[in-house]
Amino acid sequence: MATASDSKSLPVRFALYITLLVIIAITFIPLYWMVVAATLPQEEFFTLPPRLLPGTHFLENLQALEARFPYLRSVWNSVFVATVYTVISLFLCALAGFAFAKYEFKYREPLFYFILATLVLPVQIMIIPMYLLMAQFGLLDTHIALILPFLANPVGIFLMRQSMLSIPDSLLDAARIDGASEFQIFYRIALPAMKPMLAALAVILFISQWNAFLYPLVILESEELFTIPLAIERLTGHQRIYFDQIMVAATIAIIPMIVLFLWLQEHFVRGFTNSM
Amino acid sequence: MTSIDLDNVSKVYDPNGEAIEAVSDLDISIQDGEFLVFVGPSGCGKTTTLRAIAGLESITDGSIVFGGEDVTDARPRERGVAMVFQDYALYPHMTVRENIGFGLRLSSGLSEQEIERRVEETTEMLGIEDLLDDQPGELSGGQQQRVALGRAIVRDPSVFLLDEPLSNLDAKLRTDMRKEILRLQQELEVTAIYVTHDQTEAMAMGDRVAIMNHGRLQQIGPPEAVYLDPANKFVAGFLGSPSMNFLEASVESTDGTTTLEADGEFRHELPAGSVASSATEYDRVVVGIRPEDLEIVETGGVPVEVTVVEAMGDENVVYVDLGSTELTARIDSTVRLSRGDRIRIDFDSDDLYLFDPDTEAALETKTAQLTAYREPRQADATNP
Amino acid sequence: MSLRDNRNVKSVKTSIRTTRNTVRDALPTVPGVPYLYILPFYVLFGLFLAFPVVYTLYLSFFEYQGPGSGTLLEIDLVVFEAGVPRISSLEFVGLHNYRRLFGDALFLQSVENTIIITLIQMPLMVIVSLAVALMLHAKFVRYSGYFRTAIALPVTANYVAYSAIFLVMFAENFGFINYMLASAGLPTIPWRTDGFWAKVSLALALDWRWMGYNMLILFAGLQGIDRRLYEAAEIDGASRWEKFRYVTLPQLRPILLFVIILSTIGALQLFAEPMIITDGGPANQTITVVMYMYEEAFSRFNLGYASAITYALVVFVTILAYVQLKLGGE
Numbered sequence: 001m002a003t004a005s006d007s008k009s010l011p012v013r014f015a016l017y018i019t020l021l022v023i024i025a026i027t028f029i030p031l032y033w034m035v036v037a038a039t040l041p042q043e044e045f046f047t048l049p050p051r052l053l054p055g056t057h058f059l060e061n062l063q064a065l066e067a068r069f070p071y072l073r074s075v076w077n078s079v080f081v082a083t084v085y086t087v088i089s090l091f092l093c094a095l096a097g098f099a100f101a102k103y104e105f106k107y108r109e110p111l112f113y114f115i116l117a118t119l120v121l122p123v124q125i126m127i128i129p130m131y132l133l134m135a136q137f138g139l140l141d142t143h144i145a146l147i148l149p150f151l152a153n154p155v156g157i158f159l160m161r162q163s164m165l166s167i168p169d170s171l172l173d174a175a176r177i178d179g180a181s182e183f184q185i186f187y188r189i190a191l192p193a194m195k196p197m198l199a200a201l202a203v204i205l206f207i208s209q210w211n212a213f214l215y216p217l218v219i220l221e222s223e224e225l226f227t228i229p230l231a232i233e234r235l236t237g238h239q240r241i242y243f244d245q246i247m248v249a250a251t252i253a254i255i256p257m258i259v260l261f262l263w264l265q266e267h268f269v270r271g272f273t274n275s276m
Numbered sequence: 277m278t279s280i281d282l283d284n285v286s287k288v289y290d291p292n293g294e295a296i297e298a299v300s301d302l303d304i305s306i307q308d309g310e311f312l313v314f315v316g317p318s319g320c321g322k323t324t325t326l327r328a329i330a331g332l333e334s335i336t337d338g339s340i341v342f343g344g345e346d347v348t349d350a351r352p353r354e355r356g357v358a359m360v361f362q363d364y365a366l367y368p369h370m371t372v373r374e375n376i377g378f379g380l381r382l383s384s385g386l387s388e389q390e391i392e393r394r395v396e397e398t399t400e401m402l403g404i405e406d407l408l409d410d411q412p413g414e415l416s417g418g419q420q421q422r423v424a425l426g427r428a429i430v431r432d433p434s435v436f437l438l439d440e441p442l443s444n445l446d447a448k449l450r451t452d453m454r455k456e457i458l459r460l461q462q463e464l465e466v467t468a469i470y471v472t473h474d475q476t477e478a479m480a481m482g483d484r485v486a487i488m489n490h491g492r493l494q495q496i497g498p499p500e501a502v503y504l505d506p507a508n509k510f511v512a513g514f515l516g517s518p519s520m521n522f523l524e525a526s527v528e529s530t531d532g533t534t535t536l537e538a539d540g541e542f543r544h545e546l547p548a549g550s551v552a553s554s555a556t557e558y559d560r561v562v563v564g565i566r567p568e569d570l571e572i573v574e575t576g577g578v579p580v581e582v583t584v585v586e587a588m589g590d591e592n593v594v595y596v597d598l599g600s601t602e603l604t605a606r607i608d609s610t611v612r613l614s615r616g617d618r619i620r621i622d623f624d625s626d627d628l629y630l631f632d633p634d635t636e637a638a639l640e641t642k643t644a645q646l647t648a649y650r651e652p653r654q655a656d657a658t659n660p
Numbered sequence: 661m662s663l664r665d666n667r668n669v670k671s672v673k674t675s676i677r678t679t680r681n682t683v684r685d686a687l688p689t690v691p692g693v694p695y696l697y698i699l700p701f702y703v704l705f706g707l708f709l710a711f712p713v714v715y716t717l718y719l720s721f722f723e724y725q726g727p728g729s730g731t732l733l734e735i736d737l738v739v740f741e742a743g744v745p746r747i748s749s750l751e752f753v754g755l756h757n758y759r760r761l762f763g764d765a766l767f768l769q770s771v772e773n774t775i776i777i778t779l780i781q782m783p784l785m786v787i788v789s790l791a792v793a794l795m796l797h798a799k800f801v802r803y804s805g806y807f808r809t810a811i812a813l814p815v816t817a818n819y820v821a822y823s824a825i826f827l828v829m830f831a832e833n834f835g836f837i838n839y840m841l842a843s844a845g846l847p848t849i850p851w852r853t854d855g856f857w858a859k860v861s862l863a864l865a866l867d868w869r870w871m872g873y874n875m876l877i878l879f880a881g882l883q884g885i886d887r888r889l890y891e892a893a894e895i896d897g898a899s900r901w902e903k904f905r906y907v908t909l910p911q912l913r914p915i916l917l918f919v920i921i922l923s924t925i926g927a928l929q930l931f932a933e934p935m936i937i938t939d940g941g942p943a944n945q946t947i948t949v950v951m952y953m954y955e956e957a958f959s960r961f962n963l964g965y966a967s968a969i970t971y972a973l974v975v976f977v978t979i980l981a982y983v984q985l986k987l988g989g990e
Contacts, residue, residue: 016795023792024810030868031813033836034825045834092701099697111698118709120981122929124950125974128719128963129712132748135727149708152701170365170439173332178427179353179383182693192369211819213932214950218958229820229932236824236936243831246824253821261816265809272815272873273880 037247045244065245073224074231075252082209085147089205092151097160098186119154131218141221156201159274163197200271228253278434278467280306284338287324298324300491311461313470313482321491322471323439330437331355353383358433362440364424366412373408376426398430418449436468454481475515487511509636512564512629518593518604520564529556536563540599542578547625554639555630564629570605570621577622585613716967720757722750724963757968769944770952778927781863789871793878812872823936826865855945858938862946865933874919881915914987921984925977949973
């Protein structure tokens with residue numbers, strides 16, 4: 001690595017690291033402050049100057065929050081809906097993507113480009129018809145209504161097809177010779193060979209459901225079915241806003257995802273860069 | 277152990293409404309325990325044929341019969357075939373042990389211990405017992421090749437199919453694996469069908485060689501038979517390295533002597549006999565002569581100019597210009613030649629091949645020399 | 661073998677030669693199996709994506725009267741009887757909803773708000789994320805991976821949850837940001853009561869949320885640039901700036917465009933942030949197109965008009981997305 005850029009002068013390096021540290025500080029301050037606010041007793045929150053160190057009142061604040069709103073229930077709902085959605089959608093997208101990548105059949109191209117064309121459509125286009133349709137099906141105010149419409153995910157099928165194209169045909173032929181049925185070829189050969197891409201797609205799918213706000217807002221009415229975004233929206237919409245409780249809710253929503261991100265970072269990054 | 281009959285097998289692809297005939301009217305009987313090699317340039321239909329025999333590809337017309345039983349519509353697993361692929365096609369997420377045992381686990385109904393025992397027995401036979409718990413990604417090309425062979429033979433197949441299995445290996449390893457594959461085939465007494473584009477490999481390995489081009493069988497027979505007695509110009513040019521020289525010549529017959537005249541100062545008087553008799557019916561013929569049959573002479577022959585000399589060690593491959601035609605000759609390396617040298621080359625009339633200029637069918641070959649080699653298993657040479 | 665047959669062979673020859681690749685690429689045909697594999701996907705896709713696309717357009721030509729009764733389509737086969745229920749009762753109004761858009765001050769306001777927020781948010785975000793990506797890509801920066809992870813953290817934040825943090829941070833009286841400004845001797849900013857500053861607060865929140873994401877994408881783009889291009893430029897005697905100007909920027913151009921277009925599409929669809937942080941206020945100064953659509957549809961139940969708003973949005977987003985696909989195709 002002995003190139004010209006190695007000989008960067010010390011002041012330049014110093015300025016550069018300082019800039020990076022400032023950016024990181026800007027990134028961290030809202031998160032840090034969220035944790036501070038979530039752990040201080042309500043009355044200390046409004047003192048001036050603001051407190052800069054976390055307190056110990058997290059559980060008390062959470063109890064106060066729970067007394068007003070079943071927030072942990074919402075957390076569970078979010079996890080449940082996003083997980084069920086991710087597992088089913090992953091399977092459907094992989095199965096269809098596999099068919100498009102590894103089988104020859106009539107109308108294969110038009111069928112695939114039909115899906116691709118919908119990639120550019122914004123999700124808002126589904127909201128109104130979906131509301132009417134779910135009302136018709138009697139599915140308003142259910143979790144099924146949150147999961148069902150997004151299972152056929154165009155990004156998912158696109159990514160799965162693209163990555164399954166890289167599976168050599170001979171691998172599938174070898175399995176056929178070994179006596180595998182077509183479904184065993186998909187399930188025991190193609191899927192395991194696609195693990196990294198499946199993980200990346202799982203991250204994309206999970207996050208999309210985890211962040212969903214507008215559509216659940218339209219579909220759900222009962223507080224006990226609320227997902228995290230709806231719960232926090234409800235908390236911020238009251239006449240009197242309990243800042244500490246909102247920060248408790250935000251902390252519970254954000255910190256586990258950060259941990260997940262640090263743990264599964266490569267899949268997150270592959271997911272982001274691939275879904276572009 | 278199984279004999280295989282391909283009866284008028286045709287395969288037509290119809291991807292976008294335009295029919296493409298990948299294999300047409302293929303008619304071959306493969307004997308029990310035989311090692312048959314399909315050889316030809318890429319796109320000639322050899323791999324399609326192999327995949328059709330494996331059951332990986334449906335056929336459009338004809339039938340495939342294994343040991344008297346029609347398997348045309350049977351799935352691969354019902355045919356009892358094993359196959360080795362060009363890229364080995366090892367399951368990347370399984371260990372060597374799991375790779376080899378996968379087929380048995382899926383369809384044999386054997387107990388787990390029995391599968392384990394067979395897997396270990398197979399790896400010992402191939403000398404890869406130390407690799408059992410490795411993943412394919414950790415193995416060298418040669419080791420992967422052995423695992424692929426192991427996966428094929430562990431199931432005790434009746435037919436062993438190999439699709440260019442050696443083309444990804446380096447030259448040294450390729451020769452070793454050739455011997456290894458032949459040894460296994462003989463030990464297991466299994467019918468083997470081998471596909472390659474490499475004519476040297478085909479000649480070295482096959483009991484019989486089937487040469488294909490543009491979806492059609494050009495000729496099938498023992499290696500020396502197809503080499504010495506090619507059915508047409510394609511076979512003659514495809515087999516042998518460097519390839520046979522071809523030049524178009526006009527035929528002059530006067531007073532019982534027949535003379536071939538071609539580009540440059542090529543003139544060759546044919547002796548009376550078989551060669552002459554077949555040529556006299558034509559105005560023009562294609563003359564074929566193998567590079568090893570050309571020799572340098574002091575006088576007589578044809579004057580040519582040397583353009584390129586490739587040293588091979590024991591001999592040189594010499595490219596010479598005869599008028600506007602380029603000829604290739606294999607000359608002993610003790611004769612020192614360089615670019616621009618003017619030499620005379622000659623050949624024996626017995627070494628000539630003659631072909632019909634329109635149909636490209638062979639008129640004259642070295643059939644005479646061949647009779648001595650011929651085995652009882654007569655080649656059913658097919659002219660297209 | 662006759663001459664005629666031989667000609668036949670030759671014609672096969674040429675047709676095979678020209679189409680050989682197609683033959684070799686041909687995949688196995690297993691009748692039925694692929695259709696079976698794509699069937700569940702297509703049933704869901706048709707019902708929940710293809711149908712809504714058409715139905716929203718259909719609705720936009722109607723005035724919504726209430727939930728449907730009766731049937732839209734009836735199949736009567738003596739033994740089998742089925743009806744597709746009418747899902748809403750409607751009154752046809754032609755292009756009225758679309759004409760209304762152009763005279764609707766609130767809709768135009770929402771479009772204007774969206775544009776201004778984008779104009780504030782985008783340049784800052786693109787410049788900062790590009791600068792950070794370049795810094796982290798520099799060879800002499802150590803621990804680049806850790807820096808990247810740290811800066812990318814906000815990508816994990818739930819939209820509503822992070823909006824809630826900024827709601828609290830931008831509070832005018834007790835908010836963290838105004839407190840910091842005051843303690844630095846600067847005037848505090850009316851984040852909630854001034855239309856412009858309310859837009860700025862949204863833009864800043866968005867920058868925080870998306871800067872790391874775009875940095876990751878730009879960083880991946882930088883890594884994709886062939887090292888040899890830099891070496892060639894160095895041999896040609898290019899300075900640091902010239903290398904950036906003539907190698908990095910042109911190579912990164914498609915990805916920069918991607919980032920810009922994707923962010924624009926995202927801004928057009930803004931909903932959670934204005935809903936939580938500013939609630940569209942003050943005086944509708946931060947109401948966005950999607951917020952307006954939501955209110956028309958589900959507060960006032962003008963589903964026909966809301967569908968027309970949706971289609972106006974769809975047209976914009978689709979155009980941008982196609983531009984992006986075209987650029988991405990290069």
